[in-house]
Amino acid sequence: xxxxxxxxxxxxxxxxxxxxxxxxxxxxxxxxxxxxxxxxxxxxxxxxxxxxxxxxxxxxxxxxxxxxxxxxxxxxxxxxxxxxxxxxxxxxxxxxxxxxxxxxxxxxxxxxxxxxxxxxxxxxxx
Numbered sequence: 001x002x003x004x005x006x007x008x009x010x011x012x013x014x015x016x017x018x019x020x021x022x023x024x025x026x027x028x029x030x031x032x033x034x035x036x037x038x039x040x041x042x043x044x045x046x047x048x049x050x051x052x053x054x055x056x057x058x059x060x061x062x063x064x065x066x067x068x069x070x071x072x073x074x075x076x077x078x079x080x081x082x083x084x085x086x087x088x089x090x091x092x093x094x095x096x097x098x099x100x101x102x103x104x105x106x107x108x109x110x111x112x113x114x115x116x117x118x119x120x121x122x123x124x125x126x
Contacts, residue, residue: 002026002115004096009120012086016124020081022096022117030074032115033099035059035108036081038092038122045095047109049081053101059109064090086124093119 004027008020020036035050049070050059058070069082079096097113 004098004115004117006096006117006120009094009122011123014086014088014124014126016086017084018122020094020120022079024077027115029077029079029098031101033101033108034072034079035097036070037095037097040092045111050108059105088124088126091122091124093121095119
């Protein structure tokens with residue numbers, strides 16, 4: 001069964017840090033552009049960050065630049081999202097996604113993906 005499994009979410013105080021991980025099961029992540037999105041109730045899923053198949057290029061939404069870092073370890077079939085200086089507005093369900101490397105980054109940022117994880121809740125208290 002092909003799936004992406006996220007972990008690492010939880011409750012943290014504002015200013016704190018969390019590290020999310022996404023592991024591919026039955027899926028070789030090294031051939032995909034990987035990304036993270038987040039969603040809050042009543043809102044559309046929002047692009048957070050993406051990283052190309054070899055880790056050579058990263059993309060971030062403006063609101064997380066300087067605070068959040070995406071990385072990957074293809075040997076471990078894992079993508080990580082290190083989140084520092086967290087703010088209450090970062091509270092959301094965070095989703096990992098895998099998109100064909102042939103897709104443009106604009107398409108990926110628009111939420112077009114080949115696989116999605118089930119999500120992990122991040123809650124930042126003020």
